Structures are given as structure tokens and as C-alpha cells.
Amino acid sequence: MINFLxxxxxxxxxxxxxxxxxxxxxxxxxxxVLSTGFVFxxxxxKSSSLAFIILFMVxxxxxxxxxxxxxxYSSQFSERxxxxxxxxxxxxxxxxxxxxFCYILxxxxxxxxxxxxxxxxxxxxxxxxxxxxxxxxxxxxxxxRDMVLQDYLQKAKYLNMxxxxxxxxxxxxxxxxxxxxxxxxxxxxxxxxxxxxxLFLKGAHNYVEVYYLLEHQVKRILLRSTLKSLFKDLEDxxxxxxxxxxxxxxxxxxxxxNGNSRGYKVLLKNYEEFIPVSRQKALEFEVxxxxxxx
Numbered sequence: 001m002i003n004f005l006x007x008x009x010x011x012x013x014x015x016x017x018x019x020x021x022x023x024x025x026x027x028x029x030x031x032x033v034l035s036t037g038f039v040f041x042x043x044x045x046k047s048s049s050l051a052f053i054i055l056f057m058v059x060x061x062x063x064x065x066x067x068x069x070x071x072x073y074s075s076q077f078s079e080r081x082x083x084x085x086x087x088x089x090x091x092x093x094x095x096x097x098x099x100x101f102c103y104i105l106x107x108x109x110x111x112x113x114x115x116x117x118x119x120x121x122x123x124x125x126x127x128x129x130x131x132x133x134x135x136x137x138x139x140x141x142x143x144x145r146d147m148v149l150q151d152y153l154q155k156a157k158y159l160n161m162x163x164x165x166x167x168x169x170x171x172x173x174x175x176x177x178x179x180x181x182x183x184x185x186x187x188x189x190x191x192x193x194x195x196x197x198x199l200f201l202k203g204a205h206n207y208v209e210v211y212y213l214l215e216h217q218v219k220r221i222l223l224r225s226t227l228k229s230l231f232k233d234l235e236d237x238x239x240x241x242x243x244x245x246x247x248x249x250x251x252x253x254x255x256x257x258n259g260n261s262r263g264y265k266v267l268l269k270n271y272e273e274f275i276p277v278s279r280q281k282a283l284e285f286e287v288x289x290x291x292x293x294x
């Protein structure tokens with residue numbers, strides 16, 4: 001459960017996208033309540049009245065929590081650091097603020113007197129608003145993930161074109177004759193490999209799996225060490241970057257770049273499984289590919 005709450009989730013710092021999502025959710029909520037509001041309305045109320053109240057609630061809570069607060073406190077909000085847990089908390093706050101907006105609208109703007117009618121109206125709208133969240137929350141998650149996915153797919157397409165333009169293949173990889181010594185914790189299992197043959201390193205608890213090419217076949221060595229320790233042996237070579245907290249990849253071995261809602265995923269030469277590039281490392285990865293010199 002804890003790992004699920006820590007998973008990446010898209011939070012748009014691009015306010016145009018956030019505004020578009022707010023308008024979509026508000027409009028759909030309005031239409032939904034307009035057609036079903038008679039079930040929840042008091043005898044004196046019309047569905048259109050409830051629909052306008054819901055429109056006011058959804059739009060204002062979305063504007064407050066998706067645009068205004070992130071704008072004035074931008075340092076606290078980052079698409080790369082946003083998680084499922086933070087998104088759930090933020091949605092709960094949106095619901096609470098929506099109910100507060102409802103109270104303000106009824107009591108101050110429409111001058112509905114306090115008492116039984118106001119309490120029943122707020123109760124009906126609260127039930128309707130909570131029910132509406134089962135419709136809007138999955139929809140907003142789908143829209144956000146789809147937007148992020150399309151963004152990464154477009155960027156991946158550009159990076160793939162960049163790789164093709166640079167005519168990227170093993171015959172032009174630099175440092176073919178340069179070797180590096182990867183050291184284990186006690187230096188009893190050190191291994192020396194050509195830079196051009198290393199594909200990637202994968203962290204596995206107190207061990208690191210080193211994947212490399214030998215006569216065009218992918219081989220694996222297990223070293224008792226950590227990724228951070230081994231990265232010290234590789235940091236002098238610009239082609240090695242942390243693409244994920246569990247992976248160090250040799251970008252000169254990248255053959256294909258694809259995208260998903262969590263970042264990129266890449267294929268390496270002669271290796272058939274995708275290697276993840278997290279959203280936290282996506283920008284660093286893009287810069288590394290653009291600056292790659294072969």
C-alpha cells in the first residue's frame with residue numbers, strides 16, 4: 001500500500017492544461033447534474049439550480065487547487081515529485097473546498113436563510129457532490145495520464161529521430177578501446193570491462209547486476225555493491241547516467257525510445273526488455289541524448 005501511494009502521478013505545472021481539465025470536468029459535471037439532479041432536488045428546486053451550484057463548486061475548487069495555489073507556491077509543486085498519495089490528499093481537499101464554496105454560494109450569494117431548507121439543500125448537494133466524485137475522479141485521472149502519455153510519446157518520437165540523425169550504432173560508439181574497473185565493496189570481485197560493451201547496471205538490494213555485451217551476446221555479472229558506489233567508477237564517462245533509481249544506463253547503447261505516463265522506456269542494443277526512465281530523470285535523459293556526441 002505504501003509503495004502504491006509513492007508511485008508517480010502527473011501534476012500539471014502547465015496552467016493551460018490545468019485550466020482545460022478544469023473546464024472539461026466542470027462542463028461534464030454540469031451536464032450530468034442537469035440530467036439527474038431531479039432525484040436529489042428539494043420540491044422547490046430545479047435540476048438547473050443544482051447543476052449551476054455543482055458547476056460553481058467544481059470549477060472553483062479546481063481553480064483553487066490546480067491553478068492558483070500551485071501558481072503562488074510553485075516551489076512546493078513539481079510534476080516530477082508528485083505521487084499518488086499527494087494526489088489523493090489534494091482531491092480530498094478539493095472536495096472539502098467544493099462543499100465550502102457551496103455554502104458560500106447558497107448563504108451569501110443567493111441569500112438562502114439559515115435553517116431547515118438550507119441544511120437540506122447543503123445535505124443534498126453534498127451527497128450529489130460526493131457521488132459525482134466517483135465519476136469525475138477516474139475521468140480526471142484518465143485525462144491527466146493520457147495528456148502526460150501523449151507528451152512523452154511526442155518527445156520520444158523526437159529523440160528517436162535524433163538518434164537516427166546521429167546514425168547511432170555500435171560501430172561509431174566512442175571509447176571502444178577504453179576499459180573501466182567496476183569494484184565490489186571489498187574489491188575481491190572487481191571486473192574490468194570495455195566502456196563500449198556495457199549496457200546498463202541494475203540495483204538489486206546489496207548487489208548490482210551488470211549487463212554487458214560479449215561477442216554480441218548479453219552477459220550478466222553480479223557484484224556486491226550499490227549503484228551509487230559503482231557510479232563513481234563511471235561518472236567520468238558522460239554516456240552513463242542514472243535513468244531510474246534502480247538503473248544506470250549507457251545512452252550510447254540506446255536503440256529505441258518509447259514513452260508512457262511515468263516517463264520514458266528504452267531498448268538497448270541486443271537486449272529485448274525495456275529499461276525504465278523515471279519522470280524524475282526524464283529531463284536529464286533528454287539533455288543527455290541531445291548532447292550525445294558520437
